[in-house]
Amino acid sequence: MVECLKQKGHVVAVTGDGTNDAPALKVADIGLSMGIQGTEVAKESSDIVILDDNFTTVVTVLKWGRCVYNNIQKFIQFQLTVNVAALVINFVAAASSGEVPLTAVQLLWVNLIMDTLGALALATERPSSDLMNKKPVGRTKPLITGVMWRNLLAQALYQVTVLLILQFKGSAIFHVNKKVKDTLIFNTFVLCQVFNEFNARNLEKKNIFHGILKNRLFVGIVGVTIVLQVIMVEFLRKFADTERLNWTQWAACIGISSLSWPIGCIIKCIPVSNK
Structure with a gap:
């Protein structure tokens, strides 16, 4: 799904915390993993680690990025x-x-x-x-x-x-x-x-x-x-x-x-x- 969206010209962000999320986190333009519950594999595959595991932090990240x-x-x-x-x-x-x-x-x-x-x-x-x-x-x-x-x-x-x-x-x-x-x-x-x-x-x-x-x-x-x-x-x-x-x-x-x-x-x- 991530690769399909990228081929259509979209900028794709993926959040995940498990080892099974690692491929999607790696392929996505922006991969966000959980800092507390996330596995080490997920953290290494992501671009951004959410240290407090709070999804509202993503909004803050977007706001500062813009x-x-x-x-x-x-x-x-x-x-x-x-x-x-x-x-x-x-x-x-x-x-x-x-x-x-x-x-x-x-x-x-x-x-x-x-x-x-x-x-x-x-x-x-x-x-x-x-x-x-x-x-x-x-x-x-x-x-x-x-x-x-x-x-x-x-x-x-x-x-x-x-x-x-x-x-x-x-x-x-x-x-x-x-x-x-x-x-x-x-x-x-x-x-x-x-x-x-x-x-x-x-x-x-x-x-x-x-x-x-x-x-x-x-x-x-x-x-x-x-x-x-x-x-x-x-x-x-x-x-x-x-x-x-x-x-x-x-x-x-x-x-x-x-x-x-x-x-x-x-x-x-x-x-x-x-x-």
Whole structure:
């Protein structure tokens, strides 16, 4: 039966505790054996051992498994947005003016804080009951879904548009020199990722702040990221090739970046086919 279901494309899980269950546990995609009453043969043939012999534990396992999968998707969407925006802004700027607004050190800084702190923040999201209402993900389903493409392309388009405006019109808008303009671009780009990190908390729901106070680690990591960015811009100017920004310029960077929240809410109103 297990082999028949697998041939039809199903993901098969089998539970068992006896020696006679061992072949099915071995062949199944996921074999679950009993830790107390199960035989040693069954335990060795299974992938997961239920230590308390309680079937409700399986529900917990499923919930955490879906949570891990969902958190991976959140980070992929978040990281692809960062990479697409950085690539496009530097490519367009280099092709049009021969200069890039984001230096190698700044791009390394963005990747450092977004790859590590960003991944850690999104990985700390705990499972919710909503996860169990979703259909199981098939083995042939893509990891990057249509919903993810919708979200990341919308955010990347907004970021690229804003950064290109700052690149070509920033000096005239803010009445600053080139170095301050490049610092504004760098600071706005990083803050856009910080605000977009909140959008990435939920791929489909509009309320991105639901349960955020329960995840203190997420809030703490976002706070640390902001503090590190302030240090990078204001105190490590020689290393980061930046200039100090005044309060008005900081407010402008924050205001521009915060627009990613309403954009994220609006874009989630666009339906996406699950096929």
